[in-house]
Amino acid sequence: MRFTVVVITRDRRQSLLAALARMRELTEDAPVIVVDNASRDGTADAVAAEHPEIALIRSPGNLGAVGRNLAVDHVRTPYIAFCDDDTWWDPDAPSRAADLLDAHPRLAVVTGRILVEPGGREDPIVPELRDSPVPGPPWLPGPALGSFLAGASMLRAEAFREAGGFSSRLWLGGEEELLSADLMALGWQLCYAEDVVVHHEPSRLREPHLRRRHGIRNTLWFTWLRRPLPVAVRRTARLLRTLPRDRVTAGALAEAAAGLG
Structure with a gap:
């Protein structure tokens, strides 16, 4: 096989x-x-x-x-x-x-x-x-x-x-x-x-807020773990400009910062 x-x-x-x-x-x-x-x-x-x-x-x-x-x-x-x-x-x-x-x-x-x-x-x-x-x-x-x-x-x-x-x-x-x-x-x-x-066939049994929070957090973690500093700074700035300003984003940013600390 x-x-x-x-x-x-x-x-x-x-x-x-x-x-x-x-x-x-x-x-x-x-x-x-x-x-x-x-x-x-x-x-x-x-x-x-x-x-x-x-x-x-x-x-x-x-x-x-x-x-x-x-x-x-x-x-x-x-x-x-x-x-x-x-x-x-x-x-x-x-x-x-x-x-x-x-x-x-x-x-x-x-x-x-x-x-x-x-x-x-x-x-x-x-x-x-x-x-x-x-x-x-x-x-x-x-x-x-x-x-x-x-x-x-x-x-x-x-x-x-x-x-x-x-x-x-x-x-x-x-x-x-x-x-x-x-x-x-x-x-x-x-x-x-x-x-x-x-x-x-996307399941209706999803937790969209949780998935979005983890997606934002993980994108930031990946950026800072695997990208050169200048690239990480630029990508983070670009991401922050495009993200909605809501509780989900705030939670994701807090988790990302805590995880990198």
């Missing part, structure tokens, strides 16, 4: 079960690992009952993106097809991504074309991926990327482990940007692949 599908979930039983059912349509056999981030709606029990073939990891607490690291500890295949509980791969998409990784040994990440469901329209991020200005070597099979979307990407397990996986500090939101920077610093490459299709 070439790849393992890894899913993290919390309190989204129905959307997760629908996503897992679709995985039976994959054209290539692959083990599936689900990490339940301490769901309170019976998600883990439902997975165990309806999908006994799936490896289920019950986290005692909500680890956010770091839950993926738990799953990778159990991965024995060369590649990892990450998936969220509201995303799924086209039946042949993981095989296409794995073919690209097979053919390019220094390629660490393949990010697919995301279609928003219902309706199958392109996610607004897709044109940015397709027209990425990031420079890359001529051997790349698609546009070079400076970051990726974990729920729509396949990663090389060796590269993921070498870079240390997802940062426990960031928890959730922007965790891909920090990992991408570490991968590139190690000489790995990331790219977009047009014919690797991933579907996303």
Whole structure:
């Protein structure tokens, strides 16, 4: 087997079960690992009952993106097809991504074309991926990327482990940007692949204020942890000019400052 599908979930039983059912349509056999981030709606029990073939990891607490690291500890295949509980791969998409990784040994990440469901329209991020200005070597099979979307990407397990996986500090939101920077610093490459299709049906069970606060905080942390001082100052100033002046932003700035102190 070439790849393992890894899913993290919390309190989204129905959307997760629908996503897992679709995985039976994959054209290539692959083990599936689900990490339940301490769901309170019976998600883990439902997975165990309806999908006994799936490896289920019950986290005692909500680890956010770091839950993926738990799953990778159990991965024995060369590649990892990450998936969220509201995303799924086209039946042949993981095989296409794995073919690209097979053919390019220094390629660490393949990010697919995301279609928003219902309706199958392109996610607004897709044109940015397709027209990425990031420079890359001529051997790349698609546009070079400076970051990726974990729920729509396949990663090389060796590269993921070498870079240390997802940062426990960031928890959730922007965790891909920090990992991408570490991968590139190690000489790995990331790219977009047009014919690797991933579907996303955004769950209504979201905490938008919490996600925005963490997103702002993590962007600032990444900027100050991985960017030269002049770049960090400019990026921070630009971010502060564009953020809404509300409680969510204030909380994010306070958390960011405390974390850097």
